[in-house]
Amino acid sequence: MAHTDPTAVDRWVDDRLATLTPAAWQPDLPERLAELHRRHAQRRAHQLRWTAAALIVTAVCVSLPVTRAIGARCVGACVYATTRVGQWWGVDEPAATAPKSVGATLGDLAPDDLGAGANGSALSLASLRGHVVVVNFWATWCEPCRNEIPLLNALQSSYGSQGLNVVGVSLDQQGWAAITPFLVEQPATFAITSGTDDIAAAFGGVSALPATFIIDRDGVIAAKILGPIRAGVHDELIQKLLR
């Protein structure tokens, strides 16, 4: 290579770059400053015009029902298109919005049937939608279940005003014939129903009593407790669901 000497390269390049140096040249400062101010003002005026135009168009669009309807359709079309594109690309819906199936495991929608009240009217979970529901399967002959009743009373009185409903589903074979005299001895301040084996099966076949399900405001099973509940253990979860 002809240009291995660094100093020679420096000089060679400097000589060529020196040809770019303008001869005596003094820009017209006042004129250019005036141009700068003029262009800046033009730009500001341009921005103001566009802002005003955008505000006027927005106001017109928002105030007229026709344009509002068109806007809503446009938004709907965009949402639809986005959803379709997501489906084509195999993007799953977020878990929170995906339709859930009815079942007895955590995250499933809880079964709707909660048994019948003393007057024979059926109680459904759907009628309690929007509330946090504690479904407790019990029986009059089950001692741990009986011991649990004061705790459930306390839950109902503590959180009932915030939207908690405790439902005790009795699995006594004799139904209300067994429940009514029991409640005279051991009053319950929460709803009591008489359930069937089918209801127990829908909740996963309650294998032992007591069994308790905590269901959130959307009807989704948030907790499942097999065996007696203990005071204060589930308060934190209930408070979280009630928020």
Added chain:
Amino acid sequence: MHAQSDAIAAEATQVGTADFDTVFLAHYSRVARVVGRVVRDRGRAEEIAVDVFLKWRRHHEAQGEHAVGWLYRTAVRMGLDELRRQARRARFERLIGAVRAVPPTPEDVRTVRDEQQRVRTVLAGMRRRDASLLLLRGDGQSYEEVAAALGLKSTSVGTLISRAQRAFRTEYERRYGSH
């Protein structure tokens, strides 16, 4: 002269944007000359220099202690962009000329032979940072000023300039042969 301009600019940036005019008056001539090294037409160079200040006024983050470096960096970049636009336009016009079989004018021939034009063509074909380094250094800026303008470490500016010079010579000789 430069130290005095910097002092005026520093004072202005401390006071705030109200002294935009002061910064302009302190630096416009030099910014225009930096652009003028790249762009042949002086009127166009002055317009680009005004654009540099308009852009600076819009960019709040460019104001403050790094304002001077920002101005020269932007001036060099806008100058190089203009140079590349001109080079593209010239290529396009040559292509059109070839298609139409229009013979080159004496002015075209003179321009191609012009050393200034050759240097500018080579700069337009180089990496932007290398071209910026050469232009700012050629403008007489110190290593510290070049480093501040291009966001480099001042200790590495010397090495980078040497590389840029080698790249310039290589590109020049590739286009026009060795002299």
